[in-house]
Amino acid sequence: MSIKIVVLAKQVPDTRNVGPEAMTPEGTINRSALPAVYNPEDLNALEMALRVKEQMPGATITVVTMGPPRAEEIIREAIYRGADNGFVLSDRRFAGADTLATSYAISCAVKKLGHVDLVFGGRQAIDGDTAQVGPQVAEKMDIPQITYAEELLDVNEKSIRIKRRIASGTEVVEAPLPVLVTVCGSAPRPRFRHAHLVLKNRHLEVPVWTADDVNPEFDRLGLSGSPTKVKNVDSVVLTQKDNIRVENTQESLNDLISNLVTNHIIG
Amino acid sequence: MNYYSDNESLKFYLQHPDIEKIAILRENNFEEAGQYPDAPANVAEAVEGYQQAMDLIGEITGEVIAPNAALVDAEGPRVENGRVVYASGTQQNHETLTQSGLYGIKQRRKYHGLNMPGTVTTMAGEIVARADVGFATIWMLQDCADTIEDFASEAIKDKYLPRIYQGATCSMDLTEPDAGSDLQSVRLKATFDEAANCWRLNGVKRFITNGDADIHLVLARSEEGTTDGRGLSYFVYDRNDGGLTVRRIEHKMGIIGSPTAELVFTNAPCQLVGERRLGLIKYTMSLMNGARLGVGAQAVGLCEAACREAVDYAAAREQFGKTIDQMIPVQDILHTMRAKTDAVRSLLYETARQVDLANCYDRLSKVRPLTGEERQAMKAHLRNADCLTPITKLMASEYSNQCAYDCIQIHGGSGFMKEYTCERLYRDARILSIYEGTSQLQVVAATKGISNGSYLKRIADYDAMPVTAELEPLRDVLRQMTADYQVMHDKLTADGAGEPFEHNVRGLAESLAYIIMGYLLLQDTCRDNRFLDSCRRIIRLGRAEMAKHQCEIDCTM
Numbered sequence: 040m041s042i043k044i045v046v047l048a049k050q051v052p053d054t055r056n057v058g059p060e061a062m063t064p065e066g067t068i069n070r071s072a073l074p075a076v077y078n079p080e081d082l083n084a085l086e087m088a089l090r091v092k093e094q095m096p097g098a099t100i101t102v103v104t105m106g107p108p109r110a111e112e113i114i115r116e117a118i119y120r121g122a123d124n125g126f127v128l129s130d131r132r133f134a135g136a137d138t139l140a141t142s143y144a145i146s147c148a149v150k151k152l153g154h155v156d157l158v159f160g161g162r163q164a165i166d167g168d169t170a171q172v173g174p175q176v177a178e179k180m181d182i183p184q185i186t187y188a189e190e191l192l193d194v195n196e197k198s199i200r201i202k203r204r205i206a207s208g209t210e211v212v213e214a215p216l217p218v219l220v221t222v223c224g225s226a227p228r229p230r231f232r233h234a235h236l237v238l239k240n241r242h243l244e245v246p247v248w249t250a251d252d253v254n255p256e257f258d259r260l261g262l263s264g265s266p267t268k269v270k271n272v273d274s275v276v277l278t279q280k281d282n283i284r285v286e287n288t289q290e291s292l293n294d295l296i297s298n299l300v301t302n303h304i305i306g
Numbered sequence: 307m308n309y310y311s312d313n314e315s316l317k318f319y320l321q322h323p324d325i326e327k328i329a330i331l332r333e334n335n336f337e338e339a340g341q342y343p344d345a346p347a348n349v350a351e352a353v354e355g356y357q358q359a360m361d362l363i364g365e366i367t368g369e370v371i372a373p374n375a376a377l378v379d380a381e382g383p384r385v386e387n388g389r390v391v392y393a394s395g396t397q398q399n400h401e402t403l404t405q406s407g408l409y410g411i412k413q414r415r416k417y418h419g420l421n422m423p424g425t426v427t428t429m430a431g432e433i434v435a436r437a438d439v440g441f442a443t444i445w446m447l448q449d450c451a452d453t454i455e456d457f458a459s460e461a462i463k464d465k466y467l468p469r470i471y472q473g474a475t476c477s478m479d480l481t482e483p484d485a486g487s488d489l490q491s492v493r494l495k496a497t498f499d500e501a502a503n504c505w506r507l508n509g510v511k512r513f514i515t516n517g518d519a520d521i522h523l524v525l526a527r528s529e530e531g532t533t534d535g536r537g538l539s540y541f542v543y544d545r546n547d548g549g550l551t552v553r554r555i556e557h558k559m560g561i562i563g564s565p566t567a568e569l570v571f572t573n574a575p576c577q578l579v580g581e582r583r584l585g586l587i588k589y590t591m592s593l594m595n596g597a598r599l600g601v602g603a604q605a606v607g608l609c610e611a612a613c614r615e616a617v618d619y620a621a622a623r624e625q626f627g628k629t630i631d632q633m634i635p636v637q638d639i640l641h642t643m644r645a646k647t648d649a650v651r652s653l654l655y656e657t658a659r660q661v662d663l664a665n666c667y668d669r670l671s672k673v674r675p676l677t678g679e680e681r682q683a684m685k686a687h688l689r690n691a692d693c694l695t696p697i698t699k700l701m702a703s704e705y706s707n708q709c710a711y712d713c714i715q716i717h718g719g720s721g722f723m724k725e726y727t728c729e730r731l732y733r734d735a736r737i738l739s740i741y742e743g744t745s746q747l748q749v750v751a752a753t754k755g756i757s758n759g760s761y762l763k764r765i766a767d768y769d770a771m772p773v774t775a776e777l778e779p780l781r782d783v784l785r786q787m788t789a790d791y792q793v794m795h796d797k798l799t800a801d802g803a804g805e806p807f808e809h810n811v812r813g814l815a816e817s818l819a820y821i822i823m824g825y826l827l828l829q830d831t832c833r834d835n836r837f838l839d840s841c842r843r844i845i846r847l848g849r850a851e852m853a854k855h856q857c858e859i860d861c862t863m
Contacts, residue, residue, distance in 0.1 A: 231366055235420070239343040
């Protein structure tokens, strides 16, 4: 029996390389100045899925993304790295979705694929940083979830064993399939495209699914399905307030580290 | 960071008009479309494929190879239990390129290759070398596949070529303690073992780049009693078959990540490549020509790296209340570095295109008889390739050393410290004018073209190409330089090619190189005006250098 894997992905503005034109004078994001990229932790998720595939011959990987039609670029990118297929959920009726409406739309799409053994997604996207969509999809599909996954330890047709990152270190957990796994950036580095797959898929056409294709309750999609309302967006400029002088002694350095950990700056 | 997409010049040379012709010939009119899912069906798809491959190599170079370069240089390879262990960064570079299907990229599709033309793989070499020349030497040795593909039996091809795609590394084992530039003196012995029905190698090879490779091409003496090149044959040796020990690796000044090994063969089983006695005369010469172009690519990559390091430093370093790139003496150095880099790059890709076209016709001739016109074209491209290859290696490797020197000069005292990349570039550049034939041997190789008029024929071709009215004065200068060259040449050969000719032949070769680089940049400027400054500077520099050579000739004769 070959297992079926779904990988969730999002195309995001590249907030890691922010230039001076990244913000409009009004303080909102100038999307045209930021290139659209594959959300970094979604690439870690794809990598983990590809490693499962390598261990389980016959496994298939389907990549699902929701966004404007140009989000097909990341489906293409995933196929160049070894995914089998994918599609874009794209429809005006999905627009304006918060994490609740997004996870609803995605869960409808995944359910439409029939039985799925494993769902992988990045921990969070660099544009929203909510880390909510993956867990919400798991809830809506009524399957267990493993979050903050860092390393694939073992997988078979019945279960998966994962090392996950927690505040004080790591822990190893095991879950029966089907399961949803969200993967963090400290997981193995994603592989690059494969030259043959790039050339082989030069005529690839990425299917676009509309709302009608996933049999949803339409009032749970887009703006109407989104209870989150953004009241205001502020541009926060961090400024230096004061200096702390740290003596070059073991004790002072220990104090500094413990301060940084307490304030969640590191750790 | 992407080392392809951040360099407009590379994109420019992938759009050269000859690329279309090369793609059609290389793909034999796209006969494999439909047969292999990755084969292109037309020129546009082929060229797009070249760009995509370069983009991928550029990305891996920027994201993996470049960040590893300093650590690889510091760690270096080591020998453990008679085997070479690469530096950890080298291993990561190798694994990443293998995982992305980037070994054997020039090979035919039936051996899992991408069938990329040499011009494109030369560019790949430049991209990788810009980050790490040492690693580029390891990776570019995949070109050993060319020799296997061109000359070995089908059984050998089937055995070895698919392994290169899977990441098997290669080496070409030519030099020995007493046979460096003089390969006719090779002594490593090959004897036929009747009982095992294979050849066996016994002896020592020295200074072997990537010497513990998986697949070795070995030049060995198969004809007992002979002492010259006609007793040498070529063999392919599989590292898995035993009989080879790495005695030591050299402690080098530069390209430290690339292990240079001393090898001891003891009854090592191997197979003959092609025919006996043609090892040096035919196969090594073919391999060396490719390798020289490869070193040209490494040198251009290093020039580019030096230019960028220098420009970035000069833009950031403030002295006397302003950044030093605003000072005229610094600007002069930076502009000259850029001009030299642009000039040797233009020469590199012109040579690569000529080699490609000659090879494409050669490949075609093995499938069907060539027409008369095609035979003529092949002959002309071969002649161009033969005369352009040595001056490319000569000028690119010498310029890479000059650019590395100037890069340190721009950095001032800081450049003399280990903290800056420029000191690694300086050390890495030094081998480029030595290995795969010293600069002096490149001049020897150019002598034939000087004597038989091949260079002047090619220059006449360039001169016949139209230029815009704005560039005509520069073309006139090049015409004058060609006339001056002719005077120098005639003076040196008036009484036969004697000692004065030998003393000054390097000056002749360099003068030709300046004239050719000038014409090439002139053509590039017609297509893209941003080469104008480099074009002017290289012609100016060429005139000054030629005046120096003229003066030397006048003073010594």
